[in-house]
Amino acid sequence: MSGVAFILISILTLAAALATATLPNLMHAAFCFVLALLGLASFFFLLGAEFVGLALVFIYIGAVAVLIVFTILLTRRDSKEHHGVNWSGVLIAFAVFVGLIWAVLKTQSLSIVPPHIRALTVRQIGQTLMTGYVWPLQCVGLLLTAALIGALVLVMEEKK
Amino acid sequence: MYRIMTPTLPLVLIVSAALFSIGLLAALSRRHAIFILIGIEMMLAAANLNFIAFWRFAPPPHPSTGVMIAIFSIAISAAEAAVGLAMVIAVYRHYRTTNVDEYDQLKG
Numbered sequence: 001m002s003g004v005a006f007i008l009i010s011i012l013t014l015a016a017a018l019a020t021a022t023l024p025n026l027m028h029a030a031f032c033f034v035l036a037l038l039g040l041a042s043f044f045f046l047l048g049a050e051f052v053g054l055a056l057v058f059i060y061i062g063a064v065a066v067l068i069v070f071t072i073l074l075t076r077r078d079s080k081e082h083h084g085v086n087w088s089g090v091l092i093a094f095a096v097f098v099g100l101i102w103a104v105l106k107t108q109s110l111s112i113v114p115p116h117i118r119a120l121t122v123r124q125i126g127q128t129l130m131t132g133y134v135w136p137l138q139c140v141g142l143l144l145t146a147a148l149i150g151a152l153v154l155v156m157e158e159k160k
Numbered sequence: 161m162y163r164i165m166t167p168t169l170p171l172v173l174i175v176s177a178a179l180f181s182i183g184l185l186a187a188l189s190r191r192h193a194i195f196i197l198i199g200i201e202m203m204l205a206a207a208n209l210n211f212i213a214f215w216r217f218a219p220p221p222h223p224s225t226g227v228m229i230a231i232f233s234i235a236i237s238a239a240e241a242a243v244g245l246a247m248v249i250a251v252y253r254h255y256r257t258t259n260v261d262e263y264d265q266l267k268g
Contacts, residue, residue, distance in 0.1 A: 006167040010175045017179055017202060021186035026195070033198055040179075040205050047172070047216045052208070052230045059234055064201065064241045071194055071245045075252045089188030097181035104173045111168065120224055125231075128224045136228075140235045147239035151246035155253075 005046060013039030026072050034065045051125055172213040180206035193251070193258045197244045204237040 016036035023029040037060045044053035104110065129137055180203050187199030208230045215226020252258055 003167065006171070014175065014178050014182065017182040020195075020198060020202070021182050021190070026192065029195065030198075033202075036179075036202070037205065040209060043175075043209060044212055046167075047212050049212045049215070049227055049230065052212060052227055052234070055231060055234055056205075056208075059238050060201075060205070064238060067241060067245055068194060068198065071248055074249060075194075075258045086189040086191075089185060092188055093181045093185035096184055097177060100177035100180065101174060104170050104177060110170050110173065120227060125224060125227060128228060129231075133228055136232060140232055144235065144239050147243050151242045154243070154246040154250045 009039055009042050009046060013043065027069070030065065030069050030072060033068070034061055037061055037065065049120070051120070051122055169213060169217040172217075173210065176206045176209040176213065179209065191259050191261055193248045193260050193263075194245070196260065197241065197248070200244075201237060201241060204233065204240075208233050 013036050016032045016039060019032040020029050020036055023032060037056065041053040041056045041061075044050070044056060183199045183202030183206060185199070186202060187196050190196055190199065211226050211230045211233065215230075248258060251263060255262060
């Protein structure tokens with residue numbers, strides 16, 4: 001884990017996230033969201049969780065971001081946001097940020113020396129999913145099926 | 161000087177806290193329904209980063225616990241995004257707008 005890569009990736013991720021939160025043009029903001037997710041995935045790579053980083057790229061960028069872009073294009077009537085800064089939102093977000101930073105810096109037990117990086121292969125992950133985590137896996141499968149059917153039912157035209 | 165720059169657990173947690181606050185900012189200050197959803201997704205992603213950071217820095221009892229939790233969390237947020245975007249489209253069909261200020265029928 002190199003420090004320079006860490007700094008660069010965190011700057012990229014946070015700048016892209018901030019652009020997502022503030023840009024008035026919706027398509028630009030959506031693409032900045034994709035950029036922020038890429039930064040987050042490289043964060044996972046940096047921390048040694050390659051499989052989660054790849055899953056993030058596949059699921060978030062491949063499915064969720066495309067879905068978001070499609071929805072923006074489908075609801076394009078007011079694609080520019082009539083802008084006015086909502087100061088209470090900024091204030092609350094900043095207060096939460098300061099509170100979280102305070103909590104992180106106050107906690108003494110967080111200064112742990114990182115242990116040696118353990119190679120966690122995809123084979124191991126698959127075996128763990130199929131042995132110890134079978135029931136959560138089935139529940140997530142059920143949840144995804146229910147969410148898909150629910151989304152379809154929500155957007156179905158009502159036939160008179 | 162270089163020692164400070166190497167990523168430690170508090171540094172990763174601070175980046176994650178910043179990402180969470182930016183997501184909260186997007187969810188609170190945007191007026192477009194899709195971008196409120198994006199803000200929520202960003203907060204969930206920051207939580208995932210926390211899971212992975214704690215998994216990396218503190219040895220858990222089982223070597224893959226943090227990765228498992230992150231994978232399940234990603235799957236659940238994908239389901240949430242699908243349902244949320246479907247709701248945005250359904251409401252758009254009714255109101256012809258995606259500005260949440262004009263969704264005033266549910267006001268108490």
